[in-house]
Amino acid sequence: MSIEIQNLHKRFGAFVALDHIDLSIPPGQLVALLGPSGCGKTTLLRIIAGLETADHGQVLFDGEDATRRHVRERGVGFVFQHYALFQHMTVFENIAFGLRVRPRAVRPPETAIRAKVNALLDLVQMGWLANRYPSQLSGGQRQRIALARALAVEPQVLLLDEPFGALDTKVRKELRRWLRRLHDELHITSVFVTHDQEEALEVADRIVVMNHGRIEQIGSPQEVYDAPATPFVYQFLGNINLFHSRVHAGWARVGGLRVQVPEYGDTEHAPAMAYVRPHDIDLLREPEDGDTTLTATISRVSQLGSLVRLELIQSPDGEIAEVEMTRERYAADPLQIGDLVFVKPRQVRVFLQDHSKVTPVPQWSGDGDGI
Amino acid sequence: MSGSAHQASVSATTTEPRFVRVALVTVALSFLTLFLFVPLAAVFYEALRKGIGVYLAAIADPYALAAIRLTLLSVAIAVPLNMVFGIAAAWAIAKFEFLGKSVLITLIDLPFAVSPVIAGMIYVLLFGAQGWLGPWLGAHDIKIIFAVPGIVLATVFVTVPFIARELIPLMQAQGTDEEEAALVLGASGWLTFWRITLPNIQWGLLYGVVLCTARAMGEFGAVSVVSGHIRGLTNTLPLHVEILYNEYQFAAAFACASLLTLLALVMLAFKALIERRALRQRHSALAMETSS
Numbered sequence: 001m002s003i004e005i006q007n008l009h010k011r012f013g014a015f016v017a018l019d020h021i022d023l024s025i026p027p028g029q030l031v032a033l034l035g036p037s038g039c040g041k042t043t044l045l046r047i048i049a050g051l052e053t054a055d056h057g058q059v060l061f062d063g064e065d066a067t068r069r070h071v072r073e074r075g076v077g078f079v080f081q082h083y084a085l086f087q088h089m090t091v092f093e094n095i096a097f098g099l100r101v102r103p104r105a106v107r108p109p110e111t112a113i114r115a116k117v118n119a120l121l122d123l124v125q126m127g128w129l130a131n132r133y134p135s136q137l138s139g140g141q142r143q144r145i146a147l148a149r150a151l152a153v154e155p156q157v158l159l160l161d162e163p164f165g166a167l168d169t170k171v172r173k174e175l176r177r178w179l180r181r182l183h184d185e186l187h188i189t190s191v192f193v194t195h196d197q198e199e200a201l202e203v204a205d206r207i208v209v210m211n212h213g214r215i216e217q218i219g220s221p222q223e224v225y226d227a228p229a230t231p232f233v234y235q236f237l238g239n240i241n242l243f244h245s246r247v248h249a250g251w252a253r254v255g256g257l258r259v260q261v262p263e264y265g266d267t268e269h270a271p272a273m274a275y276v277r278p279h280d281i282d283l284l285r286e287p288e289d290g291d292t293t294l295t296a297t298i299s300r301v302s303q304l305g306s307l308v309r310l311e312l313i314q315s316p317d318g319e320i321a322e323v324e325m326t327r328e329r330y331a332a333d334p335l336q337i338g339d340l341v342f343v344k345p346r347q348v349r350v351f352l353q354d355h356s357k358v359t360p361v362p363q364w365s366g367d368g369d370g371i
Numbered sequence: 372m373s374g375s376a377h378q379a380s381v382s383a384t385t386t387e388p389r390f391v392r393v394a395l396v397t398v399a400l401s402f403l404t405l406f407l408f409v410p411l412a413a414v415f416y417e418a419l420r421k422g423i424g425v426y427l428a429a430i431a432d433p434y435a436l437a438a439i440r441l442t443l444l445s446v447a448i449a450v451p452l453n454m455v456f457g458i459a460a461a462w463a464i465a466k467f468e469f470l471g472k473s474v475l476i477t478l479i480d481l482p483f484a485v486s487p488v489i490a491g492m493i494y495v496l497l498f499g500a501q502g503w504l505g506p507w508l509g510a511h512d513i514k515i516i517f518a519v520p521g522i523v524l525a526t527v528f529v530t531v532p533f534i535a536r537e538l539i540p541l542m543q544a545q546g547t548d549e550e551e552a553a554l555v556l557g558a559s560g561w562l563t564f565w566r567i568t569l570p571n572i573q574w575g576l577l578y579g580v581v582l583c584t585a586r587a588m589g590e591f592g593a594v595s596v597v598s599g600h601i602r603g604l605t606n607t608l609p610l611h612v613e614i615l616y617n618e619y620q621f622a623a624a625f626a627c628a629s630l631l632t633l634l635a636l637v638m639l640a641f642k643a644l645i646e647r648r649a650l651r652q653r654h655s656a657l658a659m660e661t662s663s
């Protein structure tokens with residue numbers, strides 16, 4: 001089923017949670033709503049589910065207006081961050097719940113219910129836990145059961161609210177791969193909310209990056225990572241280095257470095273910010289001809305597993321930059337603290353200062369139950 | 372050997388000196404003995420002092436039986452009423468945001484704050500012959516004050532907070548996730564209540580019911596004002612005890628008092644039992660929250 005969001009607006013008191021959102025999700029895709037706490041992603045998901053009502057705007061399922069349809073009749077499956085399993089029911093009864101509460105006329109017979117639940121238990125590889133209670137399961141197991149319960153009613157749309165937010169890193173990675181495989185098997189239109197960019201990049205077909213109740217960018221994981229549309233997206237997906245810059249007539253100047261910016265051909269003497277990813281930088285021992293490098297001194301070297309991270313102090317203005325490289329590349333030329341280097345960015349993105357108000361990326365505690 | 376020595380040294384650094392512990396325990400125990408256990412024992416001693424025959428005769432007395440019946444009747448009405456109200460209020464407070472929510476929370480506590488005698492007076496002022504609604508009630512031949520309805524009303528008033536107070540924090544802590552999950556899965560509101568909400572609050576509810584019952588049985592002040600003390604008609608068990616005592620029928624008074632005490636003890640036992648079950652449930656809920 002396709003989902004169409006039209007001009008959706010929602011406020012909580014003075015706080016604007018969703019600011020006139022338009023979004024269309026084609027059938028069968030796995031879409032991530034990605035953004036910091038309070039960006040409106042969970043509110044959007046809950047409005048699609050019918051657990052929250054929008055102030056105005058429409059939600060269309062397969063082109064049909066579902067805005068006024070009750071949660072019960074939307075035919076969605078919802079997975080909660082904290083699982084929301086029924087604590088007083090066994091795993092089996094949890095999964096069977098959606099079938100058992102159907103009106104008598106459309107309720108499947110007991111044998112069909114048992115067969116369905118067992119099939120779902122097999123699907124999530126939890127058959128041996130059927131008679132346990134939720135409190136006896138680990139977090140990862142609970143979330144799989146929650147997913148099986150949501151799938152039991154054969155939803156047309158699967159909505160997941162920070163499904164792995166409450167799990168530890170290892171289980172989280174395992175589970176998101178499993179979710180991806182499951183989606184490839186079932187092809188249910190799915191939307192999941194996350195504040196974890198790595199999760200979104202790894203799992204989703206498309207990523208919707210949100211901030212302050214607006215959509216910043218929609219695109220494939222590669223598009224949003226390689227060609228961020230706004231400074232926010234640049235900052236939110238991956239680490240960045242920020243350099244003060246000035247743009248004039250199609251050229252941006254960053255210290256001793258000149259970068260061509262044809263999109264700003266008509267701009268004159270405007271302050272700007274240049275964005276460079278730490279792994280998009282080469283460090284040279286000798287200066288190059290032309291204005292292609294910045295000068296800096298190595299101030300710190302740290303080994304991070306398979307990567308080496310170098311901290312640089314730029315001369316002359318003392319701005320700090322970070323560079324990441326593989327261990328092998330570092331081993332080929334092991335730079336030491338105090339070494340003078342010439343910094344050559346492989347890819348630079350320049351945003352003019354006035355509409356690139358640099359908001360610091362907030363720190364999330366992983367609570368994730370923001371609005 | 373070395374292990375136990377190690378343990379002792381650790382506990383010595385974390386607890387009070389021995390004499391402080393002994394002193395605290397002694398104070399607490401002697402206070403309990405003096406003010407709770409001795410009176411409790413005295414009730415039963417006085418009740419049985421003149422022999423089991425007198426004891427049984429006092430309880431089998433028609434007025435005593437009528438008082439027991441009336442007490443049980445007001446309990447049977449007040450407790451279910453407060454159960455419905457308690458669940459409704461707790462549900463509204465825990466799961467919705469609405470205007471006047473804090474007023475409602477404060478109002479629920481009112482019976483705790485107001486002296487029961489004043490509660491009784493309010494009903495007399497409202498429904499009594501000289502009260503606001505008195506003439507209208509008189510014209511329609513409805514008797515509330517000095518009749519059974521007044522006693523039930525007073526009992527309901529005094530016991531309002533017990534169930535609601537028990538359920539509000541419980542339901543607030545549980546949140547609405549499970550109910551939302553049930554709704555998304557297609558359950559109606561009614562089904563969600565019976566299959567999800569009620570099982571989740573059952574122990575808290577039962578605990579509230581026990582407390583409410585104990586209080587309803589023992590209520591004296593408010594009921595005393597509205598009752599009129601008509602023997603065999605508007606006398607509850609606590610009022611009956613008072614009348615007997617005032618008539619110097621000590622053995623009979625204590626016999627009825629022992630009956631009330633016994634009921635209270637049974638309720639206490641229930642309460643302890645439920646508390647243990649509820650605690651276990653909360654532990655499993657906590658384990659669910661934290662482990663992942």
